[in-house]
Each structure stands twice: as structure tokens, then as C-alpha cells.
Amino acid sequence: MIDKLIDDIQVRCSNCSLDTLCLPRGLSEREVERISEVIKRKKTLQRGESLYREGDAFKGILAIKSGTAKLIRDDQHGNEHIINILLPGELLGFDGFSGNRHSCSAIALETLSYCELPADDLETLCLKIPGLMREMFRHTGEKLNHDSQQIVRNKRPAEERLAAFLINLSERFHRRGFSSIEFNLPLTRQEMGNHLGLALETVSRQLKKFQDQGLITVNHKNIQIHDIPQLKKLYL
DSSP: OHHHHHHHHHTOGGGOTTHHHHSOTTOOHHHHHHHHTTOEEOOOBOTTOEEEOTTOBOOEEEEEEESOEEEEEEOTTOOEEEEEEEOTTOEEOGGGSGGGBOSSEEEESSSBEEEEEEHHHHHHHHHHOHHHHHHHHHHHHHHHHHHHHHHHHTTSOHHHHHHHHHHHHHHHHHHTTSOSSEEEOSSOHHHHHHHHTOOHHHHHHHHHHHHHTTSEEEETTEEEESOHHHHHHTTO
16 A cells, blocks of 8 residues: 555656656646656656567657666568667657657667557647647657768767767766766667777777777777867868
């Protein structure tokens, strides 16, 4: 009974430390409560477990509460391609809007917890809360923008790709209240190479080069950025 009460308290959007990141801007307290009433808190996943798989039926929009995830898609040869990385407070599941089937898979990179805004409630909520519809459009637009930037970035030299990747993570962690200069890389070196279109050896070599230049310090997955302005100059 006590555990049930704790779950009921934790699932309320108004009590979540990520509410300003997951929810639309400018909502009234009543509108936040209305969304809270249909939000479902899902079970905790471990590294390698899936939030959904390519081809799964679309069940709703997901918000990561803790942990990180990767969006992946397999090609016709069964090779995995990492499309994006999701951090706490970020939403996913938009790839399921088209055809009501997910076009990629979402996999936990570490212990992860998340909430779900069920698909069955989306249309009704968007009609009652216009701000929610705007937020759906905003996130869809951001995904299109990210995809186009990634295509352009992956045609640039390895040094620029890796610098842009590190700055992108730094800025996103900062927006979520975490340190922008020290954090754990959510991907392995191999996964970073997959995401950036680089060989494993190239990723390791570029990280060492940045470290030798005094731009960063790398200790396994932990990274400290010492000179953000100089790192930005590498790809601007």
C-alpha cells in the first residue's frame, strides 16, 4: 500500500524535477494536472533493454526520467545505425506517428526510467490543451533539424564531427541542470564511431588528440571539457 502511494506521488508531473523540460511552456497548473492524470510511469529498464522496437505499434510519447537511450535503425544487412542519443527530460516516440508503427528502436544505454503519455489520450489532450499540440510540433521540428544537421556534420572531417558531438552533449546536459564541463559519455567508443560515421580507431585517436591539446581530459567514459570556446572553433 505504501509503495502504491509513493508511485502515485512520483508520477505526478508537478512533482517531477524534469517538468519544465518535458512539458509545454506556459501551461497552467490545471493543465499540468490534466496531463498528469493520464501519464503512466513505466518499469525501470536495464542496459540493452528496449523501450520499443522497430515495427512495434505506436503506444505513446515517452519521456526519459533518468538514464540515457539510443535510437537505432538496422539496414538491409542487419547492421545497426545509431540515429540519436536521448538524455533525461527528452521525449521520444515521434517516429511512431507515421503509420502507427515505430520506424526505429529505442534501447536503454544504462539503467533507465521513463513515463508514457498514451497514444489513446493524445488527441483528446491536444484538443483540450493547445500548448501540448504546439509542443508535439516543436519536438517533431527539432528531430527534422537534428537529422539534417547530422547528415551535414557526417560529411565534415573527423575532428569537426567529434568536437560538434561533445559540444552538443555539453549544451544538452547544461539545459537539464547537469554540468556542462564534466559528464559521462553515454556511448562506447565503438558506438560513437557508429553514430558519427567514423572508425573506432579514429574516435580514439581524435579523443587523444583533444586531450593532448589540453581541450579535454578523458577517463574511460568520464570526460572533462577544459576549453569549450576552443572546442567550438574546431567546427564553426
